[in-house]
Amino acid sequence: MTGSRKSRPTTLRIAAALASAGALGVVLAGCTPDEPVSDVKGTTPPVISDVPLPPGSVENQDNVPTGQQAKAEIKNEDGDRVGEATFVARGAGGPVTVTVKVAGGDIPAGFHGMHIHTNGQCAPGPDGEAFSAAGGHLQVGDANAHPSSGDLISMNILKDGTGETVTVTDAVTLQQIIGKSIIIHEKPDNFGNVPNPSPNTLKTGDAGARLACGVIELGA
Structure with missing residues (x-):
């Protein structure tokens, strides 16, 4: 029991x-x-659902995957290639990493202003000036002050004609600059930081003539 x-x-x-x-x-x-x-x-x-994104990519609010890039082949007034710009999305709605490399061109040594311009046209405008069809410095949304949304740091070209800069900007998203242009200017941009700046200084930064231009294309 x-x-x-x-x-x-x-x-x-x-x-x-x-x-x-x-x-x-x-x-x-x-x-x-x-x-x-x-x-x-x-x-x-x-x-797994739908079509997977490339490794390391995340879809953001602009429908541009993080890590997606755009490029611009930069040419001088004669149409000769002088460099390349690469634009990489770093997150939802920006920021964007901008890498510009110049080599083998005829851009003189020294600092040169760089900006993203409104139009994706690297051609003379009605005034006949080089690359003036690209329009003014890009402004996005309600932005209207200087520095402009499309203003980047100046590039220092070395005596051997080469130069490289990396800028990170949150003033624009990758989607907002597709189809625009990037221009390298004759002089450095003072960003309007001079005594009693004129309206033109505030608008252009006194960067002078446009020496080289490239149209920004997604996934180029």
Whole structure:
């Protein structure tokens, strides 16, 4: 009798545990009926929906994946290639990393203003000036002050004709600069930081003539 009393609770506990495990198995099977069984403990099969983005990319509010880039081939007035600009989205709605490299061109040594301009046209305008069809410095949204939304840091060209700058800007998003242009100017941009600046100084930064231009194209 004593041995019989000890075996009954043990038997009941085993039966209850098996029933609980069976119920859990039914619930899990009901949640994931079509998923393959993983042979690695503690793992779950991946779930993929729609078309996956490139590795490391995240879709942002501009419908431009983080890490997506645009490029501009920069040419002088004669149409000769003097450099390249790369624009990379760093997050939802910006900022944008702008890398500009110049090599083998005829841009003189020294500092030269760089800006993103309103139009994607690297051609003379009605005034006949080089690249004036590109319009003025880009302003986005309600921006109307100087520095403009499209203003970048000046580039220092070395004596051997090469130069490189990296600018990070949150004044524009990648989507806002697609189809625009980037221009390298004759002189550095003073960003209007001079005594009693004229309206033209505030507008252009006194960067002088336009020496080189490139149209910004997504995924180029």
